[in-house]
Amino acid sequence: MGRKDLKNRTPIGSALDTDIYKQLKEYSAETKIPISKILDMAIEQFLESTKKK
Template sequence: MSDLKNRTRIGNTVDNQLLKKFKELSTETRIPMSKLIDEALRDLLGKYNRL
């Protein structure tokens, strides 16, 4: 049983260079990748008026 109460695991593939830069951003900012993905999804949904 998962210990994740408010999160869901997903699987995806991404462009290799995007992933490299994404990991660098996470390391430099010390913000976990999951939090950065949450932010990116919020921005994308906002762009399409889906929030």
């Protein structure tokens, strides 16, 4: 069951390449953008790029 305090988000579980994760954490710390928001943007761009035209 999901967390009841999350209204507009869905928790997921996944595993990333260790080096990619380190870079992601560094970027998040430098920009002060939460990792969840970075992942939202990246996945949204990926989905847009795979849409049939």
